[in-house]
Amino acid sequence: xxxxxxxxxxxxxxxxxxxxxxxxxxxxxxxxxxxxxxxxxxxxxxxxxxxxxxxxxxxxxxxxxxxxxxxxxxxxxxxxxxxxxxxxxxxxxxxxxxxxxxxxxxxxxxxxxxxxxxxxxxxxxxxxxxxxxxxxxxxxxxxxxxxxxxxxxxxxxxxxxxxxxxxxxxxxxxxxxxxxxxxxxxxxxxxxxxxxxxxxxxxxxxxxxxxxxxxxxxxxxxxxxxxxxxxx
Numbered sequence: 001x002x003x004x005x006x007x008x009x010x011x012x013x014x015x016x017x018x019x020x021x022x023x024x025x026x027x028x029x030x031x032x033x034x035x036x037x038x039x040x041x042x043x044x045x046x047x048x049x050x051x052x053x054x055x056x057x058x059x060x061x062x063x064x065x066x067x068x069x070x071x072x073x074x075x076x077x078x079x080x081x082x083x084x085x086x087x088x089x090x091x092x093x094x095x096x097x098x099x100x101x102x103x104x105x106x107x108x109x110x111x112x113x114x115x116x117x118x119x120x121x122x123x124x125x126x127x128x129x130x131x132x133x134x135x136x137x138x139x140x141x142x143x144x145x146x147x148x149x150x151x152x153x154x155x156x157x158x159x160x161x162x163x164x165x166x167x168x169x170x171x172x173x174x175x176x177x178x179x180x181x182x183x184x185x186x187x188x189x190x191x192x193x194x195x196x197x198x199x200x201x202x203x204x205x206x207x208x209x210x211x212x213x214x215x216x217x218x219x220x221x222x223x224x225x226x227x228x229x230x231x232x
Contacts, residue, residue, distance in 0.1 A: 116158030
């Protein structure tokens with residue numbers, strides 16, 4: 001079974017070499033696709049250099065920064081075209097720990113998709129401020145209440161998908177980005193009758209670089225959750 005880890009990047013030159021090496025060190029038989037939105041800091045050029053000695057590393061360069069959702073959809077479509085069976089969403093900044101990937105992939109033995117969850121038994125966050133915790137927990141509670149499925153971590157972005165799930169839910173219909181993109185993927189999969197499980201992870205705030213979270217991303221999630229429910 002071919003497994004692809006998709007890492008969207010924009011100005012992640014400080015992290016990308018370390019995260020790819022750490023992932024390959026897990027010896028899970030994975031390949032990695034970096035989807036770079038033409039980072040001005042040279043992230044894409046560094047990945048090209050690393051690829052010269054690492055055939056399991058791939059690069060997809062996009063012309064401009066269009067948001068996390070668009071980057072992941074481009075990565076999913078690349079994975080489909082290259083016959084991968086499992087596609088994983090993962091950040092470049094070590095907030096998603098490479099050592100948690102094995103548990104996430106193992107969860108697919110009994111499910112159609114797996115959520116790296118901060119809010120089930122064994123999951124937790126590290127080095128988060130109070131406001132960040134309130135936003136994250138509140139967002140998942142809000143989505144769970146409106147959408148009606150018992151998922152503890154709706155907004156998390158460390159997720160593993162069997163190819164057929166992503167093909168079935170209709171990626172071309174998804175317009176969300178940021179938090180709302182992660183919510184919409186899970187909701188569409190659950191609506192279609194697929195089984196998801198939550199695998200506990202430790203989520204640590206990024207080691208270096210600047211967070212991409214913004215008020216716009218938070219507000220988009222707030223309003224789009226209602227649209228998901230209305231537009232069944």
